[in-house]
Amino acid sequence: MRSLVQDLRYALRQLLKSPGFAATAILSLACGIAATSAVFSVVWGVVMNPYPYAAPDRMVHFALGGATAGGYYPVQLTSTQWQQLRQVPAIEDTILLSFKRMTITGSDLPEDVQGSQMSANSFNFFGVPALLGRELLPSDAIDGHDPQPVVVLSYKFWQRRFNGDPTIIGKIIQLDHQPYSVVGVTAKRFTWSDADVYLPMKIVPGTDSNEVEARLKPGVSHHLAEQQMQGLITQFEKETPRNFPVNPGPLTVIGLNDQFMKAIGPSLALLFGAVLLLLAIGCGNVSILLLARGVAREHEFAVRAAIGASRVRIVRQLLTEALLLSITGAALGVLLAYKLLAGIVALLPEYSFPHEAAFAINLPVLCFSVTVALLTGILFGLWPALRLSRPDVREAMQTGTRKVAGTVSGRTLHNALIAGQIALTLLLLSAAGAAVQSFLKLAHTRLGYDPHHTMSIGIPLRESAYSTLTARLAYVELLRNKVAEIPGVNMVAISANATPPNNGLNTPIELLGQPSSQDRTARLNFVSEGYFPLLKISLLQGRLWTEAENHNANTVAIINQTLAHKYFPNGDAIGHSIQMVALKNAPPYVTTQPHAGDWLQIIGVIEDKLDDGLKNPVVPEAFVPYPLAMWQYTQFLVRTDGSPTAMLHTIAQQIASIDHDQQIGAQVRDLDHWISTQPEYAQGQLLSWLFAGFAILALLLAAVGLYSVVSYTVSQRTNEFGIRMALGAPRSSVLELVVRSATTSVGMGVALGVLLSILLQKSLAHWATSTDQSAGPLLIAVAILASVVLVASGIPARRATQVEPMEALRYE
Incomplete structure (x- = not known):
């Protein structure tokens, strides 16, 4: 010791x-x-x-393949169907969930609250104890009876709204003017569906559809669960066709983390x-x-x-x-x-x-x-x-023996280490260059619309207050006109599901006079007549519908250039008619006009804009007047003179002046920020920033390593350089000697790095969509590395030429 x-x-x-x-x-x-x-x-x-949940590796989602932009449509079942599903041998337990937008009332301005209604067994299913108070209990929602007016707050909502008040348990809060007693606060990591509040669900037989989550029994594979459930899902589709998409595809069992792992x-x-x-x-x-x-x-x-x-x-x-x-x-x-x-x-x-x-x-x-x-x-x-x-x-x-030339094995090892370091640095530099180049290309993608000075505001509509389509349309029009009156607001348009660059509802379409085809699809968007001029989308053929046609929900449509070229290659799309299958069999949460499923006359063709993300090619899309079909949630696009989000409080006050209980969506973004939150943009930014940072660090480390080796070589060969110059060697030959000794190892490293970069290029492109396969990043990386190498080796090499022969010969 x-x-x-x-x-x-x-x-x-x-x-x-x-x-x-x-x-x-x-x-x-x-x-x-x-x-x-x-x-x-x-x-x-x-x-x-x-996840903090019980056995999260066995928790699964149920989806139907190929029906939405992401490739999946969530399975939604009635309470009766859910009870049947619980009997499937592969399933250990399952719960029923419903997302509900609510409003905290009783304050100056209403606040949008994300609510999650849950079957009585949900918190037992998740297995996460509450931080304060208790979770929802089976006694809070007995089947066939109205649930108890109790609520569990999420940790983040408790912190944001109530400043983490530890005495919140037992207090009353108003949600949609109804009093609820706070019985608990969830643990910090319990964030299921990113809800703010969790409430018990009323379970009654009916046709209402709700999402389902399940936990498989130990040892049950996803494939086995799919086999056991497919027949039952097919039966449910026949029983309640409105709860299922058109051509739903086979059942897919998805692990809790599968989609996230695919994304990130x-x-x-x-x-x-x-x-x-x-x-x-x-x-x-x-x-x-x-x-x-x-x-x-x-x-x-x-x-x-x-x-x-x-x-x-x-x-x-x-x-x-x-x-x-x-x-x-x-x-x-x-x-x-x-x-x-x-x-x-x-x-x-x-x-x-x-x-x-x-x-x-x-x-x-x-x-x-x-x-x-x-x-x-x-x-x-x-x-x-x-x-x-x-x-x-x-x-x-x-003394002096080692200073003449150093040991051959020592220099060989140093050269090998430098070569390896240079190779790895070049590999990292080329990957960083590819990531940055790809991200810059993505950031400068032509959008086809103008996102500047525009924001998207969500408007949740209360079903109890505006249950009929006529009342809902009149209310939305009143709100839009009121927002348009605000000084500094240039235009207001309605974009029910059409905010780019990723928008629209995928649906099969029919063309009048042509046979049906399941492969003929388009993105369906519900907008007002001001949508196109607000986003400055160019009209190529025909005309836009008028305000009167929009108000009357006329059966007209505007299509994009891609749809026109794909299905009307002769350039005669104007005057033809199309039919949207989704409007003929609308889900129960969508209220449609009686004639919504009729043939829609094409009156205009617009220039393509991005509608399937920033990287994917534009897909066919069609736009129809939003009064044809309305959800319980819509969006206003607001174009302003200055920063749009700076006017958000004023807009909220203006909306509240019409209906004090009308909240706006919790997440309001301008369209520039909307673009930056797209997954491909955010992932490209993540890779480019971090790869660039790591590459710069690697470059600095390699420069320090090379400088150390060359300095070490110079110090070890001081006597040798003195003898050479004493015998008449010019200083330039000494400089060349030092640089050449460094160039050998650097050259080997560059060659190896180039080879590794080429070999791994295809793998990088396979693993990350944000990398570029062109030779440009590699050439730039070599040029940057060469410049740094010259500086790192040149400084000690120049120092070697300053050695005085007599001092070198006396050096110990």
């Missing part, structure tokens, strides 16, 4: 004598470990521990690969520095061996110094990881990860970081320790 303390004290003194070496080694490790720890924390949160998994895999490269570069830097420092101390070890120091003591001393460096680097890296983690989480696409996920530098992450640090210290400290623990005492004591 005493000798260990002595080793630690001696190691600390040695490091303090060489602050530049110590700082460089510690920062090299800290950067690699900080990035690795932060990304590993995100991976752990999304992949390893995303490839990006996380790429980021984790990038930080492992960065960590390898950092560790390589430490190894280069340790080797250079060890060889420079060869004379010291020879002296120590000559006076009786054992090989074990020398090895232990060197390992102590290496471990001290690595553990210090790991500690600093973990501290830096906290800041980096917050930045990465802020860049994650909003709906690409479970909101229950807890992103933190937790125990597994700390263990990972400490393990990496220890392995780094052992692996990169052991080799020079073993090599230098048996010095050739006679040769090392002959």
